[in-house]
Amino acid sequence: MAPRVVTKLWRRCSNGGVSEEERAEGSPVGRRIVLGMLGLGAAGVAVGASLQERVNHALAPVGQLGNVLPAAGGFRYYTVTGSVKHYSGADWRMTVDGLVDKPRTFGMADLARLPQTALDKDFQCVTGWRVPDVRWAGVALPDLLQVVGVAPQAKAVRFTSFDGVYTESLTLDQARRRDVLVATRMEGGPVTHDHGGPVRLYVAPMYGYKSLKWLGGIELTDRVRSGYWERRGYDVDAWVGRSNGRDDAPT
Amino acid sequence: MRFTRAERSIHHVTALLMLVCLGTAAALYFPTLSTVVGRRELLKTVHIWCGFALPVPIVLGLASRAFRADIRRLNRFAPHDWEWLKRGDRRAVHDGRGVLPVGKFNAGQKLNAAFTAGAVMLMLGTGEVLTFPDPWADRWRTGATFVHDWLFLAVLAVTAGHLWEALRDRGAMTGMLTGRVDRDWAARHHAGWVDAVQSEHVQNTNGQETGTAR
Incomplete structure (x- = not known):
């Protein structure tokens, strides 16, 4: 056995011509395919960002394809729990309590009676995908806070999802921005269940994980409490382009 | 004897990890499945662990001489492999023997x-x-996502094709499950390999080399 090993080692070290045995075995196509794939993959990583943008534009007219292949653009469905209870607009309720003057429960009709705000804004996910020019409508959070009255010692707003797990928080200053919505409509229709309906949060200037889906409760608190992904390493102040080590264009 | 116990173990563990990777990937990626399954944190954890474990059986397997020999065989393309890819009658059998002297693996394999x-x-x-994005700039992350996403679809298709070819060939399945194939199956599908095994066997019985019976 030993001499064979030695010959093999010698053959590998020498850069001489192809031996008879190797010629009989054929050319190393497998290795070339693997190396070719690695080259293509590296090129794909290098140009992928601009290529993906072009793919999104090219497939945009196909519309619904993004619902089948996320890489073809559009929203991607994320939930951290197994299944989420479905609420119709009629059954849905949201409590607003904590450090407020008048705690109360809201239904869809209550929200509809408040001043309505519409925004045309991009949705940017921290994982990289972005959906341009989404039409959002609902009640601006400052308008809702005015109805319940914020107590002087309140410093932050905490949101809970009726999925039972997900939570998010904003500072009171952030929550008083006009581009933070309790969204009841999206793209001209109701917010569907898969998009976090019937009512979700939309925090325009921040990454998507701040825009909590399936909104079930709002609580005014004395300090910011980390949300679901923030306890798993994401930034609490999730400004698009200025957090999480990313440099996306602001939304 | 087609595959040693070590080779079969490498195959089965890799196959299991690959299927778990593809299954969790599908549940994380396809919107209709994500909607039904949910549980992203759990799926992500399983996907990442199985993904990083995927090369382990292959690297450990390099300790097996038979596995190394098969990697060498898979790497090399002989003239009959090119012919196998070109010809429409690549699987034709004449007198119980494949018309092309296909080795242990055909060009498709x-x-x-x-x-x-x-x-x-x-x-x-x-x-x-994607798992440890911190040191990477956005365009690299997006590029990596691009490759990971689209290559996933290709891997899904190729793996499905591999399973399809395997499941409709009982002889091949037996070979991977038990390690052994019968001579007639081998002559039909891998005529060149049968010849090589036989001539080696003759050499062995002539006492030129002792030990291995392959």
Whole structure:
């Protein structure tokens, strides 16, 4: 056995011509395919960002394809729990309590009676995908806070999802921005269940994980409490382009 | 004897990890499935662990001489392999023997092996960027996502093709499950390999080399 090993080692070290045995075995196509794939993959990583943008534009007219292949653009469905209870607009309720003057429960009709705000804004996910020019409508959070009255010692707003797990928080200053919505409509229709309906949060200037889906409760608190992904390493102040080590264009 | 116990173990563990990777990937990626399954944190954890474990059986397997020999066979393309790819009657059998002197692996199996090896390396590399994104700039992360996403669809298709070919060939399945195939099946599908095994066997019985019976 030993001499064979030695010959093999010698053959590998020498850069001489192809031996008879190797010629009989054929050319190393497998290795070339693997190396070719690695080259293509590296090129794909290098140009992928601009290529993906072009793919999104090219497939945009196909519309619904993004619902089948996320890489073809559009929203991607994320939930951290197994299944989420479905609420119709009629059954849905949201409590607003904590450090407020008048705690109360809201239904869809209550929200509809408040001043309505519409925004045309991009949705940017921290994982990289972005959906341009989404039409959002609902009640601006400052308008809702005015109805319940914020107590002087309140410093932050905490949101809970009726999925039972997900939570998010904003500072009171952030929550008083006009581009933070309790969204009841999206793209001209109701917010569907898969998009976090019937009512979700939309925090325009921040990454998507701040825009909590399936909104079930709002609580005014004395300090910011980390949300679901923030306890798993994401930034609490999730400004698009200025957090999480990313440099996306602001939304 | 087609596959040793070590080779079969390498195959089965890799196959299991690959299927778990593809299954969790599908549940994380396809919107209709994500909607039904949910549980992203759990799926993500399973996907990442299985993904990083994927090369382990292959690397450990390099300790097996038979496995190394088969990697060498899969790598090399002989003239009859090119013919196998070109000809419409590549699987034709004449007098119980395949018309082409196909070796232990046919050209399709060789292509599948090379693609899978390349894909595993690319998925590992891009998966590393996605799992630990901090040191990487956005365009690299987006590029890695791009490769990871689209290559996933290719791997899904190729793996489905591999399973399809295997499941409709009882002889091949037996070979991978028990390690043994019967001579007639081998003569029909891998005529060149049968000849090689037989001549080696003759050499062995002539006492030129003792020990291995392959």
